[in-house]
Amino acid sequence: MQLDDLYQQIILDHNKKRAGYGLNEGGFPSHQYNPTCGDEITLTVRLSDDGETITAFEWEGSGCSISQASASLMTSEATGMSVADFERFANGFREAMRSRGTIVLPEEEFGDLAALSGVSKFVARVKCAMLAWVAAEDSLLLTQESRN
Numbered sequence: 046m047q048l049d050d051l052y053q054q055i056i057l058d059h060n061k062k063r064a065g066y067g068l069n070e071g072g073f074p075s076h077q078y079n080p081t082c083g084d085e086i087t088l089t090v091r092l093s094d095d096g097e098t099i100t101a102f103e104w105e106g107s108g109c110s111i112s113q114a115s116a117s118l119m120t121s122e123a124t125g126m127s128v129a130d131f132e133r134f135a136n137g138f139r140e141a142m143r144s145r146g147t148i149v150l151p152e153e154e155f156g157d158l159a160a161l162s163g164v165s166k167f168v169a170r171v172k173c174a175m176l177a178w179v180a181a182e183d184s185l186l187l188t189q190e191s192r193n
Contacts (some may be wrong), residue, residue: 053120055160060110065120072103073187077179079172080170084108086116088180092128096192099126102181109173111164116177122156128185135178142171 068074072089079085086106093100093176102120105112119138123131138158141148145164152159 050082050127053160055150055157056110056114059114059117059121059157061114063117065104065117065124067166068103068105073184073191075178075183075187077180077183079108079171079176080108081156084112084173084176086105086112086176086180088116088177088184090181090184092185092188096128099124099128099131099185104177104180106177108176109170111170112173114177116176118156118158118161119177119181122158123181128189131181131185135182138178139175141165142174153164 048133068087068089072091074087076087077085084106085108086104088104090099091101091103092098101124102116103117104120104148106116108163123134126134138150138155141150141162142165144165145168148165149162150159159173164170
């Protein structure tokens with residue numbers, strides 16, 4: 046199996062079996078919509094009691110396999126991270142997505158999210174891959190503001 050085929054299979058698998066899928070009551074959900082293609086997601090970030098660690102991402106959405114797989118992959122890779130580590134992680138993901146194919150996500154750091162590296166070559170699809178990330182950053186900000 047070629048690397049591109051493996052990456053395509055990871056995206057398809059996460060589109061079908063979505064980690065973190067399903068919203069519970071409470072929290073500070075962020076709803077994001079991509080008017081270009083109609084993808085949408087509502088996502089809540091759950092934090093530890095001390096507010097330092099992400100304990101869960103809960104989300105629901107609809108759209109293309111890239112947007113849905115990105116939310117699932119983010120959930121799989123980033124749950125359990127400190128808030129500071131997640132912010133760095135999200136910035137690295139964003140930088141790669143905006144690189145137009147010049148930055149490949151290192152698998153040793155991003156795990157299966159590396160499967161989305163090729164998306165950056167298709168400008169119209171970058172918003173699809175970023176939708177869950179924007180929602181996560183927004184929900185995280187809302188959650189942190191509520192604690193202050």
